[in-house]
Structures are given as structure tokens and as C-alpha cells.
Amino acid sequence: MKDLFDKIYRDKGPLGKWADQAEGYFVFPKLEGEIGNRMKFQGKEVISWSVNDYLGLANHPEVRKADAEACAKYGSAYPMGARMMSGHTDLHEQLQNELAAFVNKEAAYLLNFGYQGILSTIDALVGKDDVIVYDVDAHACIIDGVRLHLGKRFTYKHNDIESIELNLQRAEKIVEQTGGGILLISEGVFGMRGEQGKLKEIAALKEKYNFRFLVDDAHGFGTLGATGAGAGEEQGVQDQIDVYFATFAKSMASTGAFIAGDKEVMDYLKYNMRSQMFAKSLQMTLVEGALKRLDMMRKMPELKEKLWSNVNDLQNGLRERGFDLGTTSSCVTPVYLKGSIPEAMALVKDLRENHGIFCSIVVYPVIPKGLILLRLIPTASHTKEDIELTLEAFSAIRSKLESGIYKKIAERIMGKASVEAN
Numbered sequence: 244m245k246d247l248f249d250k251i252y253r254d255k256g257p258l259g260k261w262a263d264q265a266e267g268y269f270v271f272p273k274l275e276g277e278i279g280n281r282m283k284f285q286g287k288e289v290i291s292w293s294v295n296d297y298l299g300l301a302n303h304p305e306v307r308k309a310d311a312e313a314c315a316k317y318g319s320a321y322p323m324g325a326r327m328m329s330g331h332t333d334l335h336e337q338l339q340n341e342l343a344a345f346v347n348k349e350a351a352y353l354l355n356f357g358y359q360g361i362l363s364t365i366d367a368l369v370g371k372d373d374v375i376v377y378d379v380d381a382h383a384c385i386i387d388g389v390r391l392h393l394g395k396r397f398t399y400k401h402n403d404i405e406s407i408e409l410n411l412q413r414a415e416k417i418v419e420q421t422g423g424g425i426l427l428i429s430e431g432v433f434g435m436r437g438e439q440g441k442l443k444e445i446a447a448l449k450e451k452y453n454f455r456f457l458v459d460d461a462h463g464f465g466t467l468g469a470t471g472a473g474a475g476e477e478q479g480v481q482d483q484i485d486v487y488f489a490t491f492a493k494s495m496a497s498t499g500a501f502i503a504g505d506k507e508v509m510d511y512l513k514y515n516m517r518s519q520m521f522a523k524s525l526q527m528t529l530v531e532g533a534l535k536r537l538d539m540m541r542k543m544p545e546l547k548e549k550l551w552s553n554v555n556d557l558q559n560g561l562r563e564r565g566f567d568l569g570t571t572s573s574c575v576t577p578v579y580l581k582g583s584i585p586e587a588m589a590l591v592k593d594l595r596e597n598h599g600i601f602c603s604i605v606v607y608p609v610i611p612k613g614l615i616l617l618r619l620i621p622t623a624s625h626t627k628e629d630i631e632l633t634l635e636a637f638s639a640i641r642s643k644l645e646s647g648i649y650k651k652i653a654e655r656i657m658g659k660a661s662v663e664a665n
């Protein structure tokens with residue numbers, strides 16, 4: 244019999260195998276200082292493009308004050324216990340009501356963390372006779388939620404309406420036999436590529452097929468739509484979304500999340516989402532902090548305007564310089580370059596050390612082999628100077644990549660064979 248840990252010693256996994264070269268720098272880097280446009284990395288100031296603080300709320304003085312006052316008032320324990328047992332308060336209810344109004348839904352329910360929350364939402368919405376149809380590029384939390392499902396599930400090609408229809412037809416055949424229903428899941432904004440889910444086209448399919456629509460709008464909430472209600476509002480189909488999900492981890496610059504929809508559905512979920520029923524309630528500091536942030540999102544449209552002015556300047560500037568931003572239709576700004584993983588490492592090192600630019604890097608197996616994705620998240624706290632410096636830096640690193648300089652650096656460090664293999 245094998246030792247359970249044999250596989251751990253043998254194989255660290257697709258990302259873990261890079262730990263020796265990457266940890267502390269490319270993965271698990273320590274960004275220090277106050278969250279904002281300029282932060283510190285390994286003691287040096289960098290322009291930070293990798294935090295999802297879209298509206299620049301993380302260090303807004305009013306937010307910091309509200310968080311500090313709430314913590315002084317309640318500590319970080321209150322309320323103790325799960326919502327159902329001893330962790331329920333008026334302020335939790337107030338926040339739910341305000342969130343529901345903000346996203347134009349009848350009711351909302353708070354979740355401790357988005358990841359566990361959506362996982363249990365999916366788990367609670369479907370039974371073994373039901374079928375889930377979901378985007379092949381869905382976020383890990385959706386995939387894990389689907390993994391809990393005991394019935395059939397089908398993935399459709401990313402954002403592809405023809406493939407969605409095909410899979411809805413497959414699903415229909417099954418539920419005709421089982422007597423179940425269909426849950427279709429999309430993201431409002433796909434966080435890697437930045438493109439919006441085709442919510443309008445998907446909603447239109449409700450004329451032909453009978454399904455319920457769950458949307459994970461982590462990146463759309465606060466950034467899209469006239470009032471910031473998200474991708475559904477932006478595309479004019481918020482009322483067609485049956486269960487709307489968003490996290491506080493991005494525009495709200497906090498921790499926690501919520502779902503919203505019809506009151507009867509929210510009431511059902513509140514009594515059936517296992518990760519919420521059997522876990523501690525969201526702390527009051529986070530609840531009061533979220534109320535403050537939501538208030539600012541309602542009363543300070545200039546935050547979203549500043550965000551979009553920066554998004555447009557950055558994305559237009561990159562496009563004018565001939566960079567490939569793929570299909571983004573949101574604030575998420577992916578820049579696609581061609582190169583190996585070792586080249587990507589040398590390039591990012593140059594960006595950080597010599598240009599003071601910190602952005603996230605995504606490589607195979609998250610994206611196809613041979614592609615490098617540099618992912619920039621513009622926020623309301625970035626300045627025109629930050630954008631200008633970044634555009635110049637990107638032009639400089641592309642020239643070096645194309646002239647093979649990073650390849651030579653990588654070969655010197657890792658050896659020719661290793662560069663060629665990756």
C-alpha cells in the first residue's frame with residue numbers, strides 16, 4: 244500500500260512545480276503599504292496594477308474611519324455563531340435590504356465569503372434530477388459548486404450562444420425524463436479575459452428554453468451599469484437574472500458577499516446553504532463597513548467615473564501602441580504577448596525591477612502554452628502619470644521580448660533545454 248503523501252513528494256501540481264523559481268516573486272508576492280496606486284514590493288515603490296480595488300475605496304479616509312469605528316464599537320467577534328443560531332442582527336438585515344435595492348432585486352442574503360457562498364448557492368439550487376449548464380471558463384468557485392451536484396452537468400464553449408443552445412437541448416432531454424429543472428450559470432465579467440458574459444443573449448433564450456439563470460458578477464458589481472448594479476444592468480437584463488451573486492472583495496474592497504433575487508428564493512437559500520447555515524456570521528465590522536461603502540457607491544458616482552476614465556486611458560493607450568487586449572469589455576485589462584514561461588518570468592522581473600510596474604502574470608496551464616497574459620486592474624486611485632509610465636514600460640518590454648533578450652536571460656538562468664521545454 245502506498246503512503247498517501249507519495250504523490251505530494253513526487254508531483255507538486257501544474258503550478259506548484261514552479262514554486263522554487265516563482266514563490267515570493269511571481270506567486271505569493273508580498274505587496275506592502277496602503278492599498279492604492281503605489282505600493283511597495285521588496286522594499287521598492289511600484290505602480291500597483293494587481294488589486295481589484297476598482298473604486299479606490301480600500302484606503303478612502305471615510306472608509307478607513309468607518310472600519311476603525313466599527314471595530315472599536317464591536318470588536319472582531321460580534322456576532323458569535325451562525326446567522327441561524329446566534330449570529331443574526333438588525334444591521335445584517337439592513338445591509339441585505341440596501342444591497343437588494345442597489346441591484347434591483349426583491350431580496351438579498353449575505354454570505355461569509357463569496358467562494359463558499361456561491362458553492363452552497365449552486366448546491367442548494369439543484370437536486371439530482373436537475374441539470375446544470377455552465378461556461379467552460381467559469382471561476383473555480385462555480386466549478387467547485389458544480390462538483391457537489393449529484394445530477395448531470397454540461398459545459399458550453401466559452402460565451403458561445405450556439406453551444407449554450409446545444410447544451411440546453413441536451414439538458415432538456417434529460418430533465419424531460421427526470422422531471423427536474425435546468426440551472427444556467429455565467430459570469431457577469433470573466434475575470435481573466437475581462438469580457439462580459441453574454442447575459443442579454445442568454446436571457447433571450449428564456450423564450451425558447453425553460454431554465455433559471457445564476458450570474459456571478461464579482462467584477463461587474465460596482466463597475467458596470469448606470470448605477471453600478473453590474474453586468475445585468477449594463478446589458479439591460481438585470482430582471483432576467485434569477486440569482487445574482489457578487490462579492491465584497493472587489494469594488495467594495497472588503498470581505499463578504501451576497502446573493503439577490505426574489506424573496507421566496509432568497510428565503511429558501513437562507514435555510515439551505517450549508518456553508519452559511521453552519522459557519523460563523525459575517526462580523527459586524529464587515530457589515531458596518533459594507534453599509535458605508537454601499538452608501539458611497541450610491542452617493543459618489545465620481546468614483547466610477549474616475550475608474551472608467553482610467554480604464555479608457557489605459558486600454559486606448561495600449562491599443563494605440565498595438566497591444567492585443569483580446570475581447571475585454573470591462574475594467575479588467577489583459578495584455579497578451581507571445582512567449583514561453585521562462586521568458587515571461589524574465590519580462591516580469593524587468594517590469595518590476597527596472598520600470599517599477601507590478602501587474603499579475605498568467606501563463607500555461609491557465610492560458611494556452613506559448614502565451615503570456617499580463618493582467619492589469621485599473622482603479623479610481625490611479626493617476627494619469629501612472630498610466631503614461633506604464634504605457635512606456637510596456638512598449639519597452641515588448642521590444643525586448645521580440646528581440647529575444649528575455650529568452651537569452653532565461654537561458655542563462657535556467658538552461659536552454661528548460662526554456663525550450665516550457
Ligand SMILES: Cc1ncc(COP(=O)(O)O)c(C=O)c1O
Nearest residue numbers: 356357358382384434461490492
Ligand atoms: C468571479 C469570482 N467569483 C467569486 C469569487 C470569490 O469571492 P470571495 O473572494 O469573496 O470568496 C471571486 C474572487 O474573489 C471571483 O473572482
